[in-house]
Amino acid sequence: MQKLQFLFAAYSLIWFALFLFLLRLARKVTRLEQLVRRIEEK
Amino acid sequence: MKSIKPLYLLLVVLTFLLIEGALYLAFLYAPTERTMGDVQRIFYFHVPSAWVAFLAFFVTCIASIAFLRTGKATWDRLAAGSAEIGVLFVTLVLVTGPLWAKPVWNVYWSWDARLTTSLILWLIYIAYLMVRHYTADPERGARFAAVFGIIGFLDVPIVYMSIRWWRTLHPAPVMGGGGGLAPEMFRTLMAGILAFTVLYITLLVLSYRISTLQQKLQAIKHSS
Numbered sequence: 001m002q003k004l005q006f007l008f009a010a011y012s013l014i015w016f017a018l019f020l021f022l023l024r025l026a027r028k029v030t031r032l033e034q035l036v037r038r039i040e041e042k
Numbered sequence: 043m044k045s046i047k048p049l050y051l052l053l054v055v056l057t058f059l060l061i062e063g064a065l066y067l068a069f070l071y072a073p074t075e076r077t078m079g080d081v082q083r084i085f086y087f088h089v090p091s092a093w094v095a096f097l098a099f100f101v102t103c104i105a106s107i108a109f110l111r112t113g114k115a116t117w118d119r120l121a122a123g124s125a126e127i128g129v130l131f132v133t134l135v136l137v138t139g140p141l142w143a144k145p146v147w148n149v150y151w152s153w154d155a156r157l158t159t160s161l162i163l164w165l166i167y168i169a170y171l172m173v174r175h176y177t178a179d180p181e182r183g184a185r186f187a188a189v190f191g192i193i194g195f196l197d198v199p200i201v202y203m204s205i206r207w208w209r210t211l212h213p214a215p216v217m218g219g220g221g222g223l224a225p226e227m228f229r230t231l232m233a234g235i236l237a238f239t240v241l242y243i244t245l246l247v248l249s250y251r252i253s254t255l256q257q258k259l260q261a262i263k264h265s266s
Contacts (some may be wrong), residue, residue: 003081003145010084010141014091014134018241021130022054025248029050032255039262 050251053244060237064090064230072230084142086230090238091134092160096198098128098242099167099191106191107255109184115257118184120192123249125170127242147211155208159201166194 045173075082101124109117139157140150151157153183177183205212223231 006141006145007081007083010138012046013137013141014087017130017134022245022248023251025245026098028252029248029255032252032259036255036258036262039259 050247052248053240057241057244060233060240064233067230067233072227073224075227078146081142081145084138086234087112087238088135088138088142089231090234091131091138093235094238094242095128095131095140096133096202097239098131098246099163099195099198101246102128102170102191103195106188109188110192115184118188119250119253119257120246121188122171122174122184123246123253124168125187127193127245129164129167129171130245131238131242132160134150134165135160136164138211143211152211154210154212155200155204155214156210156212157205159197159204163194163197163201166190166197169192191205 064086068083072083072086074080102121105117105121105124108114109121111234143152144150170187172181173190174187177186204210
């Protein structure tokens with residue numbers, strides 16, 4: 001029993017979801033840090 | 043990522059290296075399981091995802107207790123960040139489980155005890171996040187959510203014990219009785235658990251940083 005499409009689908013979904021989540025957090029941190037810095041500089 | 047401090051970068055690099063190692067072990071080191079074949083390799087990231095979800099909800103529960111006792115917002119922020127990550131990992135468990143079940147059981151889903159209690163766990167923490175998001179008064183929402191986070195954690199031991207308490211299609215537990223994994227498979231699983239635990243810490247640090255910055259912004263807005 002091979003059915004590698006299920007293995008491929010599971011791994012693709014895991015990494016895609018984790019990548020998106022990490023990217024979302026990293027972008028949010030960067031945006032908020034810039035915003036705080038800008039306000040503090042004013 | 044210019045503004046991200048060295049700690050975050052170090053954590054991201056460490057997570058990346060550990061995941062690379064875990065992937066190498068899962069595909070090139072662990073032997074192919076005799077009855078299920080290569081599709082069994084889903085196990086090396088399905089189980090660590092479940093582990094991280096349990097860990098995340100445990101942290102939410104402890105931080106919620108600390109928040110109710112002390113009233114400090116730092117505990118609330120930690121609880122919320124951890125719950126969000128926990129939901130992500132339970133979602134991964136609920137997606138990879140059926141993808142593993144289909145070729146093995148010939149069905150994507152069965153309403154058996156392990157699967158049903160896992161789905162309930164997911165729904166509990168989705169509700170937790172909704173309580174936080176939709177309560178008009180943030181302080182009241184944080185207190186509601188803390189109670190939810192503590193009570194919701196009761197489902198975690200039920201999910202874990204479900205395969206002992208009821209007859210299910212789900213395989214026997216790997217740790218704490220049964221299992222009988224080959225040593226190479228066990229080492230690969232441990233590598234996956236380590237990699238995902240470090241990934242959880244990385245995500246939690248980032249999530250905590252976000253909520254700290256959001257609070258700082260609100261404080262600036264209130265003061266001006």
